[in-house]
Each structure stands twice: as C-alpha cells, then as structure tokens.
Amino acid sequence: MQVKEYIISAPGKAILHGEHAVVHGKVALAVSLNLRTYLRLQVTSGEKVFINMPNIHTFLSWDLTELQSLVTDTTVNYSSTTELDTSLVKRLRDFVGIPDGTTDTGGMAVLAFLYIYLSVFAHSESLPSMTLSVWSELPTGAGLGSSAAFCVCLATALLSAQGTISSPLTHQQDTARWSEEEMELINRWAFQGERIIHGNPSGVDNAVGTWGGILRYHAGKITPLNRVPMLRILLTNTKVPRSTKVLVAGVKDKINKFPSIINPVLESVDAVSRTCEDTLTKMEAGESSPKHYSVLEELIDINQHHLNVMGVGHPSLDTLCRVTLARGLHSKLTGAGGGGCAITLLRPDTDGSLIQSTREDLKECGFDCWETSIGAPGVQQHSPCSVKEDIMEILNSY
Numbered sequence: 001m002q003v004k005e006y007i008i009s010a011p012g013k014a015i016l017h018g019e020h021a022v023v024h025g026k027v028a029l030a031v032s033l034n035l036r037t038y039l040r041l042q043v044t045s046g047e048k049v050f051i052n053m054p055n056i057h058t059f060l061s062w063d064l065t066e067l068q069s070l071v072t073d074t075t076v077n078y079s080s081t082t083e084l085d086t087s088l089v090k091r092l093r094d095f096v097g098i099p100d101g102t103t104d105t106g107g108m109a110v111l112a113f114l115y116i117y118l119s120v121f122a123h124s125e126s127l128p129s130m131t132l133s134v135w136s137e138l139p140t141g142a143g144l145g146s147s148a149a150f151c152v153c154l155a156t157a158l159l160s161a162q163g164t165i166s167s168p169l170t171h172q173q174d175t176a177r178w179s180e181e182e183m184e185l186i187n188r189w190a191f192q193g194e195r196i197i198h199g200n201p202s203g204v205d206n207a208v209g210t211w212g213g214i215l216r217y218h219a220g221k222i223t224p225l226n227r228v229p230m231l232r233i234l235l236t237n238t239k240v241p242r243s244t245k246v247l248v249a250g251v252k253d254k255i256n257k258f259p260s261i262i263n264p265v266l267e268s269v270d271a272v273s274r275t276c277e278d279t280l281t282k283m284e285a286g287e288s289s290p291k292h293y294s295v296l297e298e299l300i301d302i303n304q305h306h307l308n309v310m311g312v313g314h315p316s317l318d319t320l321c322r323v324t325l326a327r328g329l330h331s332k333l334t335g336a337g338g339g340g341c342a343i344t345l346l347r348p349d350t351d352g353s354l355i356q357s358t359r360e361d362l363k364e365c366g367f368d369c370w371e372t373s374i375g376a377p378g379v380q381q382h383s384p385c386s387v388k389e390d391i392m393e394i395l396n397s398y
C-alpha cells in the first residue's frame with residue numbers, strides 16, 4: 001500500500017521594527033529569512049501517532065485510543081480558529097503533564113501539535129495514525145520565529161492530510177503553494193498553535209511563515225510590501241536563551257504598571273515602523289539612497305532604546321550594539337529580545353572586509369553571526385528531491 005506523505009517547509013522571520021508594540025495593535029514590518037523549518041508527515045496504517053523533534057530532543061508516541069479519549073463533543077463543536085478551546089488545552093496539559101505557566105520547550109511543542117491534530121481531525125470518523133518528523137535550520141527560541149515556522153508546518157501538513165486543503169504538488173513539480181483562501185486557513189490554525197506557545201501572539205510571525213516576503217502587519221491586516229529595496233542584513237545570535245511568552249507577558253505588566261509612560265513608547269515604535277516604511281518606499285522610487293540609509297540607521301538606534309525601555313533588552317544585546325557601532329554599523333534586537341538575535345543593517349556598498357572584521361569581533365564575544373538574504377517564499381510543499389540532502393536524511397531517519 002502506498003503511504004501518503006507530505007513534506008512541508010516554512011521560513012523564519014526577522015522583525016525590522018514593531019516587535020512587542022505589534023501585540024498592542026501597532027504597526028510592524030517583518031521579512032522572511034532563508035532559514036526554514038521542514039516537516040515530514042506520513043499517514044500510516046498502525047494504531048499510533050509518533051512525533052520526532054530532534055532540534056529539541058523530543059520524541060514521543062501515543063496510542064490512538066488514548067488520543068481519541070481526549071476528543072469530546074465540545075472539541076467537535078469548537079473546532080474553529082476564532083478562539084482557543086481552553087478546555088481542550090487544559091485536558092492536554094493534564095494528559096501530557098505540563099502545569100500551567102511552564103514554558104518547557106518540548107512541552108509547548110507537543111501541546112501545539114496535539115491541539116491542532118485533535119481539532120483538525122475532530123470531525124473525522126476516527127483519528128489517523130501518523131509519523132511526523134520536524135527539522136529546523138532556525139535556532140529555537142532566539143527571536144527568528146521558529147515557533148511560528150513550526151506551527152505553520154504543523155497546520156499545513158495536518159490540514160492537507162485531513163483533506164481540508166489541497167495537496168498542490170504535482171508529479172512534475174519540485175515545490176508548490178496553496179491558494180490564497182487555503183493560506184488564510186493555514187495562517188489561522190498556525191495562529192492557534194502560536195497562542196499555545198506564546199500566550200498572546202500578534203500573528204505577525206505566522207503571517208510571514210505563511211506568505212513569506214516582506215510584510216507590513218497591523219492589527220491582523222497583512223500587507224505585502226513589494227516595492228521596497230532588497231536590504232542587506234547581518235544576523236547575530238547572542239545565544240542567550242529566552243522565552244517569547246515570558247517577555248511578552250513582561251511588557252504587558254509594564255504597560256499595566258506605567259500606562260502613561262509605556263503607551264507613548266509603543267506609539268513612538270509605531271511611528272518608527274511607519275517612517276521606516278515611508279523611507280523604504282522612497283528608496284525604491286529611486287531617490288538617492290545614502291541619506292535614506294542614514295535615516296534607517298537612526299530608526300534602528302531609536303527603536304533599540306525603546307525596546308530597552310520596555311524591559312526586553314539584555315547586556316549581551318548592549319554589547320552587540322556597541323561592537324557593531326564601533327565599526328559604524330547599527331543594530332537592534334529582533335523578535336522578543338531578552339537575548340536571542342539582533343539585526344545589523346548593511347549598506348549596499350558596505351565593504352566585505354568591514355563585514356568580515358565585524359563578524360570576527362562578534363564571534364569573539366561568543367556570538368554566531370551570518371549575512372542573510374531576506375524575502376524567501378512562504379509555506380511550501382516539497383518533492384523529496386527538492387529538499388537539501390542532509391535535511392531529507394534527518395527527516396527520513398525516523
């Protein structure tokens with residue numbers, strides 16, 4: 001019998017401006033990265049569900065009968081993407097043994113998987129047995145949207161296996177994508193997964209994971225920015241671990257404690273995002289670019305200060321900004337902060353030797369550093385031969 005197989009990938013992201021403020025309804029600008037998460041789903045004929053997540057050293061399996069016992073009439077009626085089914089989340093927490101308030105890496109990933117799996121298949125006659133394996137090129141928990149890329153892959157593979165969305169790949173194709181309507185559904189289910197991992201996500205990360213490219217995100221409205229220059233960005237990972245959920249909750253506490261102080265900061269971040277967008281638009285329209293690059297650099301410095309005021313900075317990020325500024329380059333944290341990654345803007349004519357010495361300085365601080373390309377495609381279905389050999393080997397080894 002032929003085993004049904006789905007190979008899906010989704011990109012990570014970098015937020016240029018607007019992290020945290022976007023959770024409170026402000027504008028964010030985000031770009032997809034050329035680092036992706038890959039998921040292989042095989043529908044099997046056994047009586048078990050296996051999930052293999054080697055990046056986070058988590059390998060689990062369940063009998064279908066125990067999973068079936070978690071589906072109640074409410075799960076079937078609820079199965080929607082508007083709100084989270086909190087009673088299902090509670091049952092899953094008890095089932096997996098994850099108390100409320102934990103941010104355990106494996107636990108959150110498993111909760112997100114089981115939630116989407118049970119909700120998507122709640123209407124089916126019976127739950128299907130399957131094996132899922134996930135591998136990511138993204139560092140986990142470092143601000144590059146690994147949680148969203150993971151949730152987009154999960155939602156896409158499970159919706160395809162259920163038949164709710166198509167499996168668009170034909171025999172002649174290496175990669176394929178879904179219709180706009182199908183991508184909206186993928187995005188909504190991925191958002192549910194993000195809700196489980198993050199607590200209160202804005203939705204910007206799963207939007208980039210689904211559509212890719214360069215996006216403006218404002219209160220759920222996604223606008224692709226097609227007419228902006230291709231920016232050169234250096235990405236640095238401080239390797240200081242942090243949890244988006246904890247940092248997002250910390251900003252909320254600060255807003256509650258000092259509304260008259262923090263709300264104007266969020267307004268100012270909103271203005272930074274809008275000014276950045278205007279500047280990028282002018283640059284693409286052919287206006288002389290050095291003066292615009294100076295504006296972009298100043299916006300980066302301003303926003304980094306704002307993020308520090310919000311309480312999401314870290315000494316490692318201060319070091320990073322200082323080290324790059326000593327070479328004339330401007331940096332800010334990206335994603336939730338508290339450690340994790342930062343972006344450094346490079347000008348089109350930034351000298352290769354300057355980049356090399358900056359990278360060496362950053363490596364000496366113990367950071368990982370690489371130049372990235374932005375605007376990668378959103379979620380994709382792959383033929384096995386279109387996936388890099390080493391990644392396919394990992395996915396096939398389970």
Ligand SMILES: Nc1ncnc2c1ncn2[C@@H]1O[C@H](COP(=O)(O)OP(=O)(O)O)[C@@H](O)[C@H]1O
Pocket residue numbers: 037053055056104105106107108109110134135136139140141142143144145146147148150197198242243244245335336
């Ligand atoms: N490759 C992966 N395999 C399994 N789970 C993953 C993977 N990547 C991310 N996750 C989930 O996402 C969480 C990290 O999310 P988060 O704290 O938002 O950081 P990030 O900035 O990387 O999105 C992990 O704790 C894990 O639950």
Ligand SMILES: C[C@@](O)(CCOP(=O)(O)O)CC(=O)O
Pocket residue numbers: 018019020021022023142143144145146147198200201202203204205244248334335336337
């Ligand atoms: C801080 C925030 O703006 C981005 C979080 O991104 P990441 O999980 O750190 O990659 C939260 C959100 O938008 O949901």
Ligand SMILES: [Mg+2]
Pocket residue numbers: 145146147148198205244
């Ligand atoms: Mg995340």
